[in-house]
Amino acid sequence: MAYQTVRSWDPELVPTPAGRGARPDxxxxxxxxxxxxxxxxxxxxxxxLLHGPLSYGAFRKRLPTLTDKVLTDRLAELRxxxxxxxxxxxxxxxxxxxQLTPRGEALRPLxxxxxxxGEALLA
Amino acid sequence: MAYQTVRSWDPELVPTPAGRGARPDxxxxxxxxxxxxxxxxxxxxxxxLLHGPLSYGAFRKRLPTLTDKVLTDRLAELRxxxxxxxxxxxxxxxxxxxQLTPRGEALRPLxxxxxxxGEALLA
DNA sequence: CGGAATCCTATCGGATACTG
DNA sequence: CAGTATCCGATAGGATTCCG
Numbered sequence: 001m002a003y004q005t006v007r008s009w010d011p012e013l014v015p016t017p018a019g020r021g022a023r024p025d026x027x028x029x030x031x032x033x034x035x036x037x038x039x040x041x042x043x044x045x046x047x048x049l050l051h052g053p054l055s056y057g058a059f060r061k062r063l064p065t066l067t068d069k070v071l072t073d074r075l076a077e078l079r080x081x082x083x084x085x086x087x088x089x090x091x092x093x094x095x096x097x098x099q100l101t102p103r104g105e106a107l108r109p110l111x112x113x114x115x116x117x118g119e120a121l122l123a
Numbered sequence: 124m125a126y127q128t129v130r131s132w133d134p135e136l137v138p139t140p141a142g143r144g145a146r147p148d149x150x151x152x153x154x155x156x157x158x159x160x161x162x163x164x165x166x167x168x169x170x171x172l173l174h175g176p177l178s179y180g181a182f183r184k185r186l187p188t189l190t191d192k193v194l195t196d197r198l199a200e201l202r203x204x205x206x207x208x209x210x211x212x213x214x215x216x217x218x219x220x221x222q223l224t225p226r227g228e229a230l231r232p233l234x235x236x237x238x239x240x241g242e243a244l245l246a
Numbered sequence: 247c248g249g250a251a252t253c254c255t256a257t258c259g260g261a262t263a264c265t266g
Numbered sequence: 267c268a269g270t271a272t273c274c275g276a277t278a279g280g281a282t283t284c285c286g
Contacts, residue, residue, distance in 0.1 A: 023188045029241025056268050065146045113236040118152025
């Protein structure tokens with residue numbers, strides 16, 4: 001009979017089997033969360049939207065060095081993840097605004113924790 | 124006189140000027156935190172180490188599809204960030220183990236929050 | 247056992263120009 | 267105002283081979 005060391009999972013760190021894979025896994029909750037906030041500029045867009053809805057042009061004013069292509073890419077990605085939605089108001093001029101969905105608002109505690117952890121690492 | 128809308132920062136979300144930049148910034152706490160956990164396999168290595176020290180070979184056994192190159196890269200990166208340290212025990216056989224530093228242990232709340240948020244997004 | 251050195255490819259994101 | 271369409275260089279990370 002051979003011995004083996006069985007590792008028990010910390011139930012606070014890894015409460016469900018979904019986080020116990022032996023390889024990168026789309027369904028792992030940690031990766032799900034990371035995927036929606038990952039990508040250059042993503043956290044900046046989320047930060048802006050956590051303060052309220054913005055138009056395309058308002059993004060460009062607040063983040064002047066962000067190019068159209070990347071802004072469009074990121075907004076599409078965030079919309080694809082159900083984090084952001086686009087509101088079009090018809091009329092002259094027709095107004096387009098982006099805002100967080102309830103799913104998007106759910107990112108706030110994570111953003112706060114990221115900030116906190118980053119500050120701790122800097123100290 | 125022109126009007127302008129001045130945005131006030133949510134002091135819980137962005138408590139210090141370090142997080143108010145208009146472009147991606149290495150010194151932004153959010154990016155600092157993201158940088159140390161980013162990269163494929165990184166969160167898996169951190170998860171393993173949050174359960175205790177591991178040898179190089181133990182990593183390979185627990186994460187069989189992770190290649191030497193990437194494992195070496197990630198460990199070097201995590202060591203460079205001061206998250207992980209390497210302990211060498213002389214003798215036969217000479218033993219090498221990797222473990223989290225106190226800075227590394229400080230990532231635990233963030234990992235838990237990532238998991239929580241990911242589960243919320245999946246629901 | 248515990249790595250380092252090469253090579254190769256896919257994706258990412260910046261620059262630029264154009265459009266309804 | 268609110269985007270699209272191309273192009274293109276830099277990295278990231280996987281496969282493979284070799285080393286003390």
